[in-house]
Amino acid sequence: MSLLEVRDLRVSYGGIEALKGVSFDVEEGQIITLIGANGAGKSTTLKAISGLVKSNAGTILYKGEEIQNIDSQKVVEKGIALVPEGRRVFANLSVKENLLIGAYLRKNKVEIESDLANVYSLFPRLEERHWQSAGTLSGGEQQMLAVGRGLMAKPSVLMMDEPSLGLAPQLVRDIFTIIERINDMGVTVLLIEQNANAALKIADKAYVLVTGEMVKSGPGQELLNDPQIRDAYLGVTNK
């Protein structure tokens, strides 16, 4: 049984169907990526899983339990955290406060402290700047903070929405290294990317979304060599 099973998920925004029956599995301990163009429904899929948008049909099973359309609060409690698109750090709060809000639903102070230390060891930059307000951080640091904040919820599944968006190439590489390290720590990662090339390289399994439908799936490396995918998403044309 997969950790997270999504079957025939349908979501519509005021009559326009954004997801037309999406199905995929997330296996424990893996990095799963959804790739696709703008408007393919990648973010909507994550929002539907985390309860931020309501789905019309389909099922979402987490550890065999139905979690479709429950409150976002319950989803976080069960161990699915979302690193939202565009970082969305709390600009006027300090870095440390941002991280503590990630652990908002947890009560055990000792565990929170040790996780805070973990996040700091993963991102030493955040420890250096823990008193600074998040809005003063650079784009890359804000992305690290957003990821760290997601980790503070102690998730089993960390969903990341376009973590490389708007970052310099060097920082994009760093972010992908960090995603792999987080995965090595035992956290299952569900990653959404427009940077298909980088995402496919680290993904154990990848799914391709086109206008709300799943058109292809397979191991990351396999898709990386798929001529169609190379043509459509990687900008490599086979002449």
Place this chain on the structure above:
Amino acid sequence: MRVKNPKHTWYSILLALVILAATIYLEFNRSKYGMAVSVIQKSLIFAVVAVAMNLLNGFTGLFSLGQAGFMAIGAYATAMLTIPVERMEAVYYMSGVVPWLMSLKRALSVLPEPVLIIIAMLIGGMIAGLFAFLIGIPVLRLKSDYLAIATLGFAEIVRGIISAPQLDQFTNGSYGLKNIPGFGSNSLSFMPDGFGVLLVPLFASTILIGFIVLVINSSYGRAFKAIREDEIAAEAMGINLLKHKQMSFVLSSFVTAIAGGMLAMFMRSIEPRAFSTIITYDILLIVVIGGLGSITGSVLGAFVVTFAKDWFLRFFDVPLIIGGFQVPFLRIGFRMVIFSILLMVVVLFYRRGLMGNSEFTWHGFFNLFRRRLKRPEVMAETSGGSMSPIIIAPGRDQAPAPLIPDPPGGEPEEEADEEAADE
């Protein structure tokens, strides 16, 4: 984060003692300083309302303008329950008192007056909290301006209901309520007659503001701030938006109503007209002048605005004749013109209020003076240099300078030991 400086703790204790001593001094000489006493009382009450409003508008990011309504609820609850039973007939001379209120008051009259006043205020607070909870269910789904209009409407409805002729036997309608026991009334003074006019409101305000500070520093407060910053991200972190907005709204209304009760005691007689929208704007002004998101700013703002409006600027209301020449403009109401000009000046120079969204710290306070002293040197350094003529001052519209710690290095000698103590 900056380690707490033990020296600064002592400064705080010292400041508290100075305030307490000054209050006691004014208490003993209250007949001489009548004006100061009443302005301080009013400032203390408005400080509480401003802090409560800041919890909602500054910390949770909910732009609510319902303060007048909640103050009215608290003021009327306190007034109706604390007017002495034997005075009730005289107060409700037009239409008489509804019988159940009289029997309730008789039942409560066994309590000593101070206890009764506290209970009355808490009841007022709880009624306001209940109303906030009920109207919060539909209204808190609205955002910014729409929320402001909805809560403004609520406040007007409250005022309308209180002054409705149908409720004359209950609220005494537009005739208002009189004979409310004031601060320093006989039963409240534990010392010679009238002692406590300042100490009691000071004590009450400190408790109420302290309560809100505790809420803001708790994990709930952090959640409120997260909602202010970014609702979607807050929700993604598992913060239940509606629940937390409700909590902030109910707490703010509860404290606002208690302050309304204090205002009733300060004014001694109240009428529905006193709780019109104007009072909400006065408080909004205090909050904005002090700085949205700063508790100390709200307290400071309450004192600055109330002192300026009700006292210092009185000078402009009195016609002044120098050597047979009457100075133009000086007449009743002119102080409000000056007051408005001062407001514009403050808002232009401190775009985010006196304190921005930072709190008062001794460190920032000392830096304020240090900057003043240092400024001439800085000018001297730059004037001869090859600076470009256009200088973009960073953070001009951000928090005022005193609260941004100085960059390390170049500290004056006498502050060196203080810096060492910080480590």
